[in-house]
Amino acid sequence: xxxxxxxxxxxxxxxxxxxxxxxxxxxxxxxxxxxxxxxxxxxxxxxxxxxxxxxxxxxxxxxxxxxxxxxxxxxxxxxxxxxxxxxxxxxxxxxxxxxxxxxxxxxxxxxxxxxxxxxxxxxxxxxxxxxxxxxxxxxxxxxxxxxxxxxxxxxxxxxxxxxxxxxxxxxxxxxxxxxxxxxxxxxxxxxxxxxxxxxxxxxxxxxxxxxxxxxxxxxxxxxxxxxxxxxxxxxxxxxxxxxxxxxxxxxxxxxxxxxxxxxxxxxxxxxxxxxxxxxxxxxxxxxxxxxxxxxxxxxxxxxxxxxxxxxxxxxxxxxxxxxxxxxxx
Numbered sequence: 629x630x631x632x633x634x635x636x637x638x639x640x641x642x643x644x645x646x647x648x649x650x651x652x653x654x655x656x657x658x659x660x661x662x663x664x665x666x667x668x669x670x671x672x673x674x675x676x677x678x679x680x681x682x683x684x685x686x687x688x689x690x691x692x693x694x695x696x697x698x699x700x701x702x703x704x705x706x707x708x709x710x711x712x713x714x715x716x717x718x719x720x721x722x723x724x725x726x727x728x729x730x731x732x733x734x735x736x737x738x739x740x741x742x743x744x745x746x747x748x749x750x751x752x753x754x755x756x757x758x759x760x761x762x763x764x765x766x767x768x769x770x771x772x773x774x775x776x777x778x779x780x781x782x783x784x785x786x787x788x789x790x791x792x793x794x795x796x797x798x799x800x801x802x803x804x805x806x807x808x809x810x811x812x813x814x815x816x817x818x819x820x821x822x823x824x825x826x827x828x829x830x831x832x833x834x835x836x837x838x839x840x841x842x843x844x845x846x847x848x849x850x851x852x853x854x855x856x857x858x859x860x861x862x863x864x865x866x867x868x869x870x871x872x873x874x875x876x877x878x879x880x881x882x883x884x885x886x887x888x889x890x891x892x893x894x895x896x897x898x899x900x901x902x903x904x905x906x907x908x909x910x911x912x913x914x915x916x917x918x919x920x921x922x923x924x925x926x927x928x929x930x931x932x933x934x935x936x937x938x939x940x941x942x943x944x945x946x947x948x949x950x951x952x953x954x955x956x957x
Contacts, residue, residue: 645675653910670719733803831900854900855919
């Protein structure tokens with residue numbers, strides 16, 4: 629599709645996808661509805677590439693909407709609704725397609741905004757968010773795995789006119805009738821959810837370099853990755869628990885403190901982080917995300933990690949396994 633609105637969506641997608649405070653690695657997605665088709669970011673692609681690559685996949689909007697209303701099991705992956713006649717690259721829709729299909733507005737932007745996640749992983753999330761989002765037509769959706777489970781949770785929480793969704797332990801979605809309107813709403817919501825940012829200090833780079841010497845690990849390219857290792861209470865929470873889906877998918881259920889673990893990354897207490905030399909491209913953005921989220925949490929915040937059952941649902945989900953096979957992820 630080549631229309632001014634679709635091109636505007638591509639530009640906004642690339643802009644959002646290049647901001648690590650909004651989107652990390654292959655996370656987040658955008659969509660636009662026009663002429664009976666919903667174009668949405670394809671699974672495993674990166675929003676930052678939207679201006680230079682074909683990353684959108686077309687879905688038959690009427691069939692998708694009917695299936696969502698009927699709680700059709702096909703909404704688990706939404707692949708049945710792809711318009712293959714205009715999908716020459718054979719792309720698969722985002723694992724979060726249901727979020728976009730259930731919001732009736734034409735343009736939808738879903739991000740893993742760190743300001744939002746810092747609220748959405750708290751036990752008192754709905755109460756704190758209610759104070760921050762006064763004046764917005766918003767709804768809180770308790771955590772549910774993307775796909776059919778999330779579809780059901782959104783339908784239960786949704787009210788007519790809602791254009792801002794906060795997904796528990798997940799992120800933020802905004803919707804408007806134009807791309808410009810969605811961008812404005814996104815900016816206002818993100819600003820409303822902003823708060824103080826804690827500084828955990830600086831990594832001990834000489835000690836990290838010494839520890840990495842002769843090992844299968846290296847220093848991260850992004851210095852912000854070190855934050856989760858520099859405060860002991862933060863390290864214990866961020867490295868021993870999972871608070872949002874992409875963390876477990878790309879970093880695993882724990883981030884160990886020893887190089888002997890063979891993990892994608894290790895957090896050496898008080899020193900900083902080292903990354904496996906064979907780590908996927910998504911690892912550093914997700915390490916930074918953890919630090920960005922925890923630096924926006926009050927030290928005394930009571931948190932709500934994902935349960936063992938919720939983690940298992942993610943790791944054994946076919947749609948998520950497909951995303952992980954994508955080369956760039």
